Amino acid sequence: MTSKLTPSIEEAIEETIPTRRAFLKKSAMAVAAASAAGALAACRTEEPKAVAAGGAAAHDGGHAAAVTLAGAPAAMSLDAKRKAADEMDAMHEKGVKAFPAPTAGKGNQLLKPRVENGVKVFELTATELQWETEPGKKVLAWAYNEQVPGPQIRVTEGDRVRVIIRNELSESTAIHFHGVLTPNDQDGVPFITQPPVKPGESWTYEFIAKNAGSHMYHSHHNAAKQVGLGLLGAFIIEPKKPRPIERNVALDYVMILNDGMHGFTINGKGFPATEPLVVKKGQKVRIRYMNEGMMIHPMHLHGMPMTVIDKDGYPQPMPWMCDTLNIAPGERWDVIVEADNPGVWAFHCHILTHAESAHGMFGMVTALIVEDGKKNA
Numbered sequence: 001m002t003s004k005l006t007p008s009i010e011e012a013i014e015e016t017i018p019t020r021r022a023f024l025k026k027s028a029m030a031v032a033a034a035s036a037a038g039a040l041a042a043c044r045t046e047e048p049k050a051v052a053a054g055g056a057a058a059h060d061g062g063h064a065a066a067v068t069l070a071g072a073p074a075a076m077s078l079d080a081k082r083k084a085a086d087e088m089d090a091m092h093e094k095g096v097k098a099f100p101a102p103t104a105g106k107g108n109q110l111l112k113p114r115v116e117n118g119v120k121v122f123e124l125t126a127t128e129l130q131w132e133t134e135p136g137k138k139v140l141a142w143a144y145n146e147q148v149p150g151p152q153i154r155v156t157e158g159d160r161v162r163v164i165i166r167n168e169l170s171e172s173t174a175i176h177f178h179g180v181l182t183p184n185d186q187d188g189v190p191f192i193t194q195p196p197v198k199p200g201e202s203w204t205y206e207f208i209a210k211n212a213g214s215h216m217y218h219s220h221h222n223a224a225k226q227v228g229l230g231l232l233g234a235f236i237i238e239p240k241k242p243r244p245i246e247r248n249v250a251l252d253y254v255m256i257l258n259d260g261m262h263g264f265t266i267n268g269k270g271f272p273a274t275e276p277l278v279v280k281k282g283q284k285v286r287i288r289y290m291n292e293g294m295m296i297h298p299m300h301l302h303g304m305p306m307t308v309i310d311k312d313g314y315p316q317p318m319p320w321m322c323d324t325l326n327i328a329p330g331e332r333w334d335v336i337v338e339a340d341n342p343g344v345w346a347f348h349c350h351i352l353t354h355a356e357s358a359h360g361m362f363g364m365v366t367a368l369i370v371e372d373g374k375k376n377a
C-alpha cells in the first residue's frame, strides 16, 4: 500500500472518489489508466513464480505493490486486494442504491392533441435548454416542448394528424416522421420535400395516420447534431383492431435509446437517473424499443424472455422469443414480456461499455421490477 504505481493514476483515482459523477467524468482517463495498469500487472505475473522458485514465503505481504482500482498486481496481499475491491464495490453500490435517482425534467410525456374539425393537432416548439441526464450532470439540449425525448405523440390508425413546429433554435430545422407513411410533400426533408424551417419560422405537417405501429419523429436537418442534442420523439399509431397478443397490456413502455452528445441514454437519462419499469407479477408488458442514436444497442432483459411481435411497426410473420434484442439505428422493435418472475431484474444494453465501468453502472441501464402481489399485500 505504500508504493505508487504511478502518481497520476492514484491522483486521478483519489480525485474522483468524492462523487460518482466525478468518476464518470474521469472515466476516459481511468480506462486509459486501467489499460496501463493491467499491462503492468500482466508483466508482474512472473514475479511470484520467481519468489516461489527461490523458496521464499509468498505471504509476507511485503510484495503488496500499488493498490489501484485499475488492476491488482499479482503480488498484492489478500488484504490489499480486498481493500481495493471494497473501494470499487462501494462505488458500484452507491450507483445502484441511488437508482432511480431524481433529476430535473422528464421526456417522452404523452402530448394531448387539440381537436379541430376532427383533426388531431399537436404543437411542438424547438428550443435550446439545459438538460439533466443524471444527478448534477447538465448538458446542452435542443428539445421539443422542453423534453428529451420530445413529447410522445399517440394517435389511432386512420386519424387525420396535424403537427405544427415552431423553430426557436439558432439553426434551421424540419421534422421527419420516421416510419409513418405520409404523402411525399409531408416527409420533412429540407430541399427534397420542403424548404428548411428557419429560426423564428413555423411549419405545418398534415397527413392521415395510415400504418399502425411504433414510429418516431425527429429532425432531418443537420441531424447528427440536432437528433444527438434531443430533437426526437416517439410517434405511435395504435391499431383500430389490436391483435390478441397486444391486448390487455398493463404497461405500454416506450424506450428510446440515444448515444449522441448526451452520452448513452434511455429516454434522455443515464443510469442511475433512468426510470424502472414497474409491474405486478402476472401482468403483461409491452416494450417499444426505438433507436435514435448512431450505434447498435443489444438490449438484454434478465429473468424473463421477450416475445418479439413487431419490427418497425410491422407484425412479425410469427412472434419469436429472445432475451437479447439488437436495436440498430432507426429501428423500432416491439416486444411483449410476461412478468411472471418477481424481483428487480437488470435491464441493459449488452455492449458493456455502454453500461458499466470500474466506477459502476452508467448509461443504458434500467430495471424491470416485478412486484410479487403476495409479498406486497
Ligand SMILES: [Cu+2]
Pocket: 296, 297, 298, 349, 350, 351, 354, 364
Ligand atoms: Cu448500447
